[in-house]
Amino acid sequence: xxxxxxxHLPGNAWVRAMISLVLVLAVVYLLFQYIFPWAEPLLPFNxxxxxxxxxxxx
Amino acid sequence: xxxxxxxxxTTNQRGGRGPVAATVSVIGELLITAGLILALFVVYxxxxxxxxxxRHEHKAADKVRQQxxxxxxxxxxxxxxxxxxxxxxxxPAMGRNxxxxxxxxxxxxxxxxxxxxxxxxxxxxxxxxxxxxxxTLAAHRDGHGAKFHNINKIHDGDPIVFESKDTWxxxxxxxILDQTSKYNVAVTDQIPKESGRTKxxxxxxxxxxxxxxxxxxxxIVWGELVRTQKVDATRTLPAELR
Numbered sequence: 001x002x003x004x005x006x007x008h009l010p011g012n013a014w015v016r017a018m019i020s021l022v023l024v025l026a027v028v029y030l031l032f033q034y035i036f037p038w039a040e041p042l043l044p045f046n047x048x049x050x051x052x053x054x055x056x057x058x
Numbered sequence: 059x060x061x062x063x064x065x066x067x068t069t070n071q072r073g074g075r076g077p078v079a080a081t082v083s084v085i086g087e088l089l090i091t092a093g094l095i096l097a098l099f100v101v102y103x104x105x106x107x108x109x110x111x112x113r114h115e116h117k118a119a120d121k122v123r124q125q126x127x128x129x130x131x132x133x134x135x136x137x138x139x140x141x142x143x144x145x146x147x148x149x150p151a152m153g154r155n156x157x158x159x160x161x162x163x164x165x166x167x168x169x170x171x172x173x174x175x176x177x178x179x180x181x182x183x184x185x186x187x188x189x190x191x192x193x194t195l196a197a198h199r200d201g202h203g204a205k206f207h208n209i210n211k212i213h214d215g216d217p218i219v220f221e222s223k224d225t226w227x228x229x230x231x232x233x234i235l236d237q238t239s240k241y242n243v244a245v246t247d248q249i250p251k252e253s254g255r256t257k258x259x260x261x262x263x264x265x266x267x268x269x270x271x272x273x274x275x276x277x278i279v280w281g282e283l284v285r286t287q288k289v290d291a292t293r294t295l296p297a298e299l300r
Contacts, residue, residue, distance in 0.1 A: 036103075
């Protein structure tokens with residue numbers, strides 16, 4: 001998979017390395033900005049209040 | 059002989075891999091990717107959300123303080139301005155100069171701003187101004203500011219001070235419950251019987267999750283009002299915070 005991406009990037013090894021870095025940063029940005037904030041409330045790691053079970057439904 | 063072996067290796071590298079090897083390789087890469095994403099999620103939860111929430115809380119706290127400064131205590135719309143935050147919670151046991159803005163509500167949205175929220179649901183909190191009642195608060199243990207991260211450092215007899223626009227409310231911790239069910243709504247009752255009190259009084263309750271990094275149980279700290287002190291012109295800290 002990564003080998004396939006590498007082979008399809010243009011330029012020599014240095015250019016490919018730079019493009020790879022930019023792609024990695026773009027993925028991290030997407031994760032931090034959109035995907036993690038969306039996923040976090042769905043995971044049971046950060047509930048701090050007492051409630052009568054309604055939060056599970058909410 | 060040697061040459062032949064070398065040739066064999068180069069042929070393999072040129073893409074002579076069988077479909078099984080290729081599939082295994084892709085699955086392996088996907089698993090590594092999944093691992094990296096999970097590691098990044100930990101970084102996000104425990105570090106990045108704190109950065110964002112702290113920034114947000116500082117800004118909101120400054121705004122409240124500026125509003126207080128603009129309108130002197132006696133001419134303001136009321137000592138508890140509920141829109142941007144009602145005041146600040148000071149807990150010396152959780153760190154010198156520890157303070158956190160208190161806002162209305164304990165929804166994820168409010169708490170993720172890096173503030174402490176007072177309960178409106180399922181048992182609404184009584185504000186500190188009320189003659190009797192329980193001022194119940196929640197905040198994150200980890201991530202999103204982690205304002206109650208050090209709640210386990212609070213001990214019996216420690217002061218908890220709530221600062222409103224015109225009054226310092228000094229509470230004293232009298233009971234700690236280090237683990238209870240998350241459905242134990244009774245801990246936020248106006249008379250928190252589980253803490254041993256049976257008469258109406260002016261109580262404060264802090265709730266957060268425990269053990270750290272999980273949400274399996276709730277950690278509860280109860281205090282009761284010892285005294286109040288008017289805020290003076292220079293906002294001199296009460297003795298408990300000095």
